[in-house]
Amino acid sequence: MTEEFRAAFQRVLDTAASQDPDFSPAVHEVFRLSSGVPREELSHALEALAPVLSSCERATGIAADLSVLAGSLVESGAPAGQVGLEVLRQLGGYGQAAMAFARAWETTGGGPVPAPHEVTEAEERRVADALVENAPSATLGWWASQRYGLAAKAVLGDTEVRAAVRGDADALAGLGRIADALSAHMKVFTDVGELLRMAETDRLLVLDRASWRGFRVRFDGVGDNFQLHTLLADALIGKEGRDLPGTRPDPRWAAACLNAAADPLADVVRGEWDLVGGDGTWIGNEALPRDIPVVDGERVLVLEAQSLAHTWRAGRKHPHIPGFLEVVEELPGDEAAAWWARVHPAGSVRHPMAPPLEHGDTGSHMRPGHFGVAAHFAEVDSGPLSARREAPQTLAEPDPLSWPPEPRTADPFPWPPGPDSASGSPEPDPLPWTPEAEPAPRASEPGREHEPFSWTPDPAPAPSPPEPDPLPWTPEAEPPRQAAEPAPDPLADFRSPGPVADAPEPFSRTPEPDRAPAPEPSDEDGPPGARLLPPMPPGVSTSHRWAPSWRWPTPPRD
Known part of the structure; x- marks a missing residue:
């Protein structure tokens, strides 16, 4: 071959x-x-x-x-x-x-x-x-x-x-x-424009309001800020990241933003922050990384406490392009202090659709709950990855003139071991009821013959009727099967030249599976790329000059 x-x-x-x-x-x-x-x-x-x-x-x-x-x-x-x-x-x-x-x-x-x-x-x-x-x-x-x-x-x-x-x-x-x-x-040029905008930037300076820390990150293949938000949470939150406070994202969310397909059982991502530009402009998740404003020569993104809970679908805007994000460095204390002195104060920029705050409330205490299918798995199934890491109380907003604060001693155990450390209260029983606490049956209401989910057995159950035949038809009465139509020839369009329909996209066409005894190799059986060209445009495929017929003869070459 x-x-x-x-x-x-x-x-x-x-x-x-x-x-x-x-x-x-x-x-x-x-x-x-x-x-x-x-x-x-x-x-x-x-x-x-x-x-x-x-x-x-x-x-x-x-x-x-x-x-x-x-x-x-x-x-x-x-x-x-x-x-x-x-x-x-x-x-x-x-x-x-x-x-x-x-x-x-x-x-x-x-x-x-x-x-x-x-x-x-x-x-x-x-x-x-x-x-x-x-x-x-x-x-x-x-x-x-x-x-x-x-x-x-x-x-x-x-x-x-x-x-x-x-x-x-x-x-x-x-x-x-x-x-x-x-x-x-x-x-096709809409897609080209999106890929050009993706190519415009690959580095960010990220400031986290809850911890007053800053990081420089590098990324590629990030098509929008939904994907950027998810990858930042995976790279920064918890002991698996850079120990920022917050809830670790479900690993399936991050995988779908890198190079995996979205998991149908974990395809709803819960947001962790408000994304705000370093100049105080609202950015949000719908924008692109290239929309993050440049401040003093760097694109600066501030991670603010959420003012409005939001969720989105896991995955990549351009599924054929793998995503990537890594933390290059953490800013030293004095450099982080200089940046914090230049950005907007806490609570001054909020989601455009967030409700107004009461007088004196900054909204920094707001912590949204989980939403959607993926959030359920994050709370129930993910174990320690779903534990929220709260910011230490000593990290309240400092006076920029008194920075840097006293150095913190690294605690090898950021929280006490055990399932009850986050709230200080006993862990709730995973079952909503126990046999001893089984609710008493309710009296029947007028017009209702029984409670549909009552746990009270009938005093004298009637004998069960004979079980019906599980087959709705007998083998003798099985309807005749129709012969399958022959599979279309995937190369039929390419064996005879002719005009091609508008806007063909040969890169995204995958021929239908060949049902012949010896099928052609497919993307799944071998290397990717079983894609075919459409017929050549009219005036090209029959011209020895390879130019439109109305352009014969072609101009002399330089």
């Missing part, structure tokens, strides 16, 4: 360089074989693809299709590497051309913009009224835009590509403008 894949991939490179009509069959052969080769082999293929993709940039159709191929191999588990950056660089050029086409279309009569694969010479003539000599390149940019969007969505799932984009502020801003403009016409 490996040798066959190598030969097919070499045909892709050769036919791309020569703009040969066999390019399309070669690409489909690579897709067919890619699910059966090791990840290392896919990595070598992507390394070889990068220079070819760069040299084919002026052959719009070939470059766009090679980008899609690269994105699919990345989703199969190969690191994007240099080819991922090349995809984004080409998106920058073709994306600006596509933006010009969309604006010109609106200024020359309006109406729905045609789907990228449907543009023809007539659409080029229409936008020429506004774009003049730039109409051909703008039309080609629109024609290829969706394929570049699909490729960009895939390569931005790679952590190294996001890190590289984060280090180039101009490129990040330019790609963000393209994604925002084209998202109004193609959904």
Whole structure:
């Protein structure tokens, strides 16, 4: 299989360089074989693809299709590497051309913009009224835009590509403008925009109001502050974290925010804090980490006592991207004191929907209860992980001018051992009743013949009727089974070229299971990535020039 894949991939490179009509069959052969080769082999293929993709940039159709191929191999588990950056660089050029086409279309009569694969010479003539000599390149940019969007969505799932984009502020801003403009016409660019915003930041300075401590954290793959909130609670609370007061999150919540699927029995997360910016602005969980304001060169997040209890579903906004968070360091006392002197006072920022406080109440005493299925498991099943760690009374809000407070001696046992240490009262009996305390039966109310859950036995139970036959039908009366319809051929759409529907997403398509005696390898049986390309757009797959038919001949290459 490996040798066959190598030969097919070499045909892709050769036919791309020569703009040969066999390019399309070669690409489909690579897709067919890619699910059966090791990840290392896919990595070598992507390394070889990068220079070819760069040299084919002026052959719009070939470059766009090679980008899609690269994105699919990345989703199969190969690191994007240099080819991922090349995809984004080409998106920058073709994306600006596509933006010009969309604006010109609106200024020359309006109406729905045609789907990228449907543009023809007539659409080029229409936008020429506004774009003049730039109409051909703008039309080609629109024609290829969706394929570049699909490729960009895939390569931005790679952590190294996001890190590289984060280090180039101009490129990040330019790609963000393209994604925002084209998202109004193609959904794939909505996803691209979200991934670009995810890439914008990976570090925070976190200040905890209850303990007056501060931490610097590093994270990646965090799509929103729901996920950030859960990971912060897992990294900071309790003896398993950094000994902050609070309730440890259910381990299943944290796992779903890292790389696991959400557990249906623990999919409702209970919030621990209010998330407030270091400049006193409300942040909340619905925002993104990039929305946390920058104060004196750092994004500063303050963990405040909850002013309104809130819950959410466990998991990741982008399930194909694993999450990650680690505490880099704890701030020294004098540095933490300097930050606390700059941030807002306790209780001055509250949830926008929180009820008003009574005069003189800061709300710092509020501790919400548990909500939802996952909260039930956290209280009943999690044992010591569900114990709330209260802040020591000596850690009340200090005067910033008298900081730092007296150093605390680390207590090896933060709370006395035993189940009753948190409240000081005996642990309640887990059973709501005991045989000795069984409630007396209540008298029947008028109009009711009996209590439906009465524990009083009937004085003289009637003999039980004969047990009915458990089968509602006899084997002789079993209805005939209908023959199952033959399974659809998952490759039927790809064996004959034809127009492709708008907004195909080849990276997310998984072929239906093959019911033939020798099924093709699937994502579950072997390496991931059994995804297939849709047919090539009209005007591409039959052209030896690999450009739309109305663009023959193609302009000479530089």
